[in-house]
């Protein structure tokens with residue numbers, strides 16, 4: 001397709017053939033056919049409304065849950081930036097632009113005496129957090145979600161309720177080409193100093209147990225059982241993906257520049273110069289070996305998107 005010819009005019013920035021590798025935590029990925037950074041929600045809605053329906057669209061946040069394949073992404077990738085970063089506390093509610101980082105939202109909420117501390121150590125932005133029903137320490141976006149503003153592929157806009165979202169473990173029912181622009185969360189009231197101290201403790205615990213300084217996309221595979229509608233049960237059961245990977249002797253396993261972290265076996269890392277194919281192939285190898293060893297089929301938690309490389 002002649003994408004350049006088919007792209008409607010915008011107020012924000014449209015970049016053809018934009019490499020994705022510096023926009024993902026794993027630092028891999030070929031180019032998006034076009035990257036769109038809208039000026040505001042009106043710009044986004046007008047662009048999507050005018051864009052030929054055959055051109056695929058996908059949003060990305062900060063790429064902390066993604067392997068973008070080496071052949072890049074077909075169509076338009078929407079990445080929200082300035083204009084979608086606002087964070088405001090109103091009583092026990094917090095309104096956040098979809099590009100606001102989870103950590104910033106947690107900190108601003110705590111300063112206002114609102115407990116969204118579970119977001120502090122999740123490295124994504126709010127759009128990705130809501131789509132993925134991100135969570136840790138037994139709390140999930142689904143527990144605090146009030147509403148979200150969305151722009152659909154045809155340019156129409158809507159306010160989404162919890163019922164619209166269909167949250168499940170690391171999942172929502174949002175159409176894949178729908179872009180969230182703003183979200184409202186509500187947390188319990190808390191003492192700002194206590195909330196700040198709790199977040200400091202969470203950071204120390206993460207640094208002690210996970211390869212937080214390496215290039216990863218968080219947990220590679222879901223813990224294999226115990227999903228509930230909000231995901232709560234998943235933290236409660238004993239069958240952990242890291243344990244299955246360790247038992248199969250794959251902690252520290254390498255393939256090209258990819259490695260299963262020697263610090264936490266369920267973290268797939270770019271140990272230097274990895275291609276997306278190295279990471280995905282190592283992940284598939286681990287799935288096969290774990291199945292051979294334990295009879296349990298691991299399910300990817302990292303999303304893999306885009307085209308295989310033609311090289």
Ligand SMILES: Cc1cc2nc3c(=O)[nH]c(=O)nc-3n(C[C@H](O)[C@H](O)[C@H](O)COP(=O)(O)OP(=O)(O)OC[C@H]3O[C@@H](n4cnc5c(N)ncnc54)[C@H](O)[C@@H]3O)c2cc1C
Pocket residue numbers: 025058059060061062063064065066080098121122123124125126127128129130131132133134135136178179180181211212216217218219303
């Ligand atoms: C070190 C590390 C630790 C992690 N720990 C946790 C954890 O404890 N708990 C947890 O849940 N996750 C964790 N993750 C995974 C990841 O941070 C979360 O899934 C996060 O919510 C993804 O947000 P993102 O902005 O990076 O989204 P991306 O990875 O860019 O995208 C993820 C998905 O969200 C969609 N998306 C992004 N923005 C929008 C938008 N504006 N509108 C609609 N859809 C959108 C994308 O299309 C894609 O489907 C961790 C990752 C790392 C690297």
